[in-house]
Amino acid sequence: MKRSSRARTGATATMAVLSLALITGCGGGSDGKDTSEGSNEGSGKASSSPTTAAKALSAAELEKLLLTQGDIKGFKVTSGDKTLLKSKSEIKTDKAECAPLAYAMAALAPGETDANASNTVTQDTASAVASKSPEDLSDADIENAFQVKLTYVGLSSYQGDGAEKALKAVSDGVQACAGGFGIAAQGEQQKITKIAPAKASGSGDESVAFSVDLTADGESTSTTTQVVRVGSTVATYYTVSFGKTAEVPEAVLSAQAAKLA
Template structure:
């Protein structure tokens, strides 16, 4: 087919939408108290991490996010030692983008929230059977939905504050972009920019990491990390259809709202 192999790869890679490998393949052809500007919301007593069972009760579940299906992360969250930036100071960004909990959590758990399709698609014809033009149109429709990975992590002491601070510091330090590897697959982001965060929790930081080197144009990934006491909620969202349509998108607000409500 004449269309860039990166587009077709995007369609088949959707089950691991937040992997650095996806970004590599496709590129072939403020808050109530923002960690980026305000720091911690006062001193708090040393805290003890939640148990694994307690944390699992707090993460979003099916039926709790209107307009979204919630379930396990397809393909799973990569092991921390399998996700590395070429420059160590950028590791926290790559962790957040791939659903790895920042810092050194005592326990963590993850879910994937997938937006319901806005328009019905023709199930009688697979994307691979379509001609180039129709393939692209069908792909844009079928992939124009937000997919968000949510990771909750609980920390002892001030571990949550340190984890959030590491992400905030990395947004500034790595604004010019960075390269990294996940499970042996190399990828590159050409720029990182802080975004206005949701304003939930005690403090938060949001950012976009963009790859702007390929024929497909800018390919942005969006992430936000929010501290609720000694728990960090990390959100990472991708919308492949929006990328292909050059349409702006952000971390899914309904997902953040639903998760924040469970952490109050």
């Protein structure tokens, strides 16, 4: 009973953090702008040549490139997730240079484009635990059964060198926003306490990654965001998991990269 009580409490707290992170952990620029200029330092693979002749895909075309159920084993894919924010106008940050990071966390385009599509991918930890015999279950297995690991996946597409500029804005933002920033969405206020470079996936033509420390309902958590450019398309991945640093699952990165190749 004691173990079950802890599990239920953990699950409730997890969903509270996930909900607040989705609504208020994804901010936009206070002046409505979503990019900033600066050095292209960061934790990703640098672009060797601009795709100045690139053509942007439409939102409908991007929708077809998103992961769907069956594309990735052990994960549930939710297309048309109504909990995802649809517009940058819904969110604000107190530092304009941090807006690209916030947009990436919200599965919105980190650069200047209206061509955007998004969905959510949830790791099916409960099924993995359910496949075991009761006598084989450990405390870690039971905790994992209530561990929600949710990844917001966003695709955006750009004309000319817009995709490179979007990656640069994210890379610059990681440096400029190291001390954190304030965000607001739908009347809720939130504080990101720290931004730090993280190990990028190295996939695509260039990639940038950053970790995010935030506090929600008195609970602290760390999340990771990956931003990957493939030609004129930018893929963003923001993973949330309660109680420990949430890394973007390699399986999600690989499966989405395969659809963009």
